[in-house]
């Protein structure tokens with residue numbers, strides 16, 4: 037497809053947030069350019085890919101890009117005492133993310149999105165209400181000089197450390213955990229597909245270590261505050277610690293995944309008349325669970341609606357509905373839980389907390405954390421119905 041010299045919307049970043057937003061905007065008839073520095077979307081993936089029930093119900097994710105359903109969770113204390121939780125529902129499915137990104141990209145292309153892989157966003161400038169973007173294409177060693185693209189609106193879907201956010205003078209993420217994991221084939225774990233979560237302040241300070249096993253694929257990872265641990269040796273330690281729980285003797289390592297996860301809650305200032313932020317760039321991650329895939333789908337769908345309305349009306353007031361300040365109020369309890377998680381570092385205290393959770397009367401709290409349906413507010417319902425434009429198709 038030939039490049040245009042000018043676009044309605046340019047989206048930087050083709051992770052889940054950018055892909056979701058691009059296909060919805062193009063289906064509204066807008067000229068959309070999608071840019072990513074990656075060559076293909078199945079490399080350098082930043083997620084385990086665990087989708088929660090709420091996302092699986094509300095969005096029509098392609099079934100063949102998802103692993104078998106998971107209904108069971110086991111929470112381990114630092115001394116490896118288990119608390120087993122089971123749901124009647126199919127709570128989680130691990131996305132085959134490379135495949136899912138490629139599928140969404142095909143849908144983007146089908147809807148008319150122009151795709152520019154292997155291209156980095158460098159900067160932008162504005163004059164006469166139009167933006168000029170400087171983009172750099174090519175492999176580092178065989179680089180091509182930067183090219184300029186004109187666009188009416190810019191969307192930053194460029195992840196947790198967003199350059200677009202900085203250039204648009206919007207808010208930047210400032211609190212992170214880091215996660216690193218191995219994707220394995222051939223692990224043997226007795227019982228049904230399961231999510232195993234390990235609370236251990238040495239292996240995963242401020243977060244958890246995890247094994248997500250759906251019978252076909254196993255993800256084994258650690259996450260925590262980068263100032264408090266070194267993730268690579270922690271992952272190796274974790275692997276040897278769980279030898280009595282999961283048989284890894286015949287595994288084949290398929291991939292290593294890693295990334296920063298913003299956990300300070302959705303940012304307040306995420307839109308202006310030049311551009312807006314979605315996904316990790318907007319801090320749209322649950323501060324407690326560090327789940328960002330559901331927020332990616334919801335906030336990107338809402339952003340597509342707002343941008344469509346803004347570009348057709350030219351009314352800056354429309355953008356006021358896209359305010360992190362409004363969504364943030366729903367995060368208060370999770371932000372408090374995050375603060376507690378970041379300060380409790382004594383294994384004995386965590387052991388005691390786990391013992392309390394094992395008591396029948398507190399069991400429902402653990403159920404609520406793992407099987408609750410409130411990871412991110414339903415931003416699509418945010419405004420008064422009278423103000424709302426028809427909804428873009430946010431499923432499929």
Ligand SMILES: Cc1cc2nc3c(=O)[nH]c(=O)nc-3n(C[C@H](O)[C@H](O)[C@H](O)COP(=O)(O)OP(=O)(O)OC[C@H]3O[C@@H](n4cnc5c(N)ncnc54)[C@H](O)[C@@H]3O)c2cc1C
Nearest residue numbers: 049051052053073083084085086157215295315316328329
């Ligand atoms: C190890 C790990 C495991 C996780 N597991 C889960 C999970 O199981 N479930 C869950 O709900 N959440 C999980 N999360 C969080 C969730 O994955 C993220 O919130 C979500 O993937 C963010 O998607 P995104 O599209 O905003 O960003 P990304 O997926 O990071 O995409 C950003 C894209 O922007 C591109 N880019 C960046 N800068 C530029 C530039 N200058 N020019 C061009 N392109 C650029 C990058 O190449 C990338 O493709 C996990 C996070 C990590 C790190």
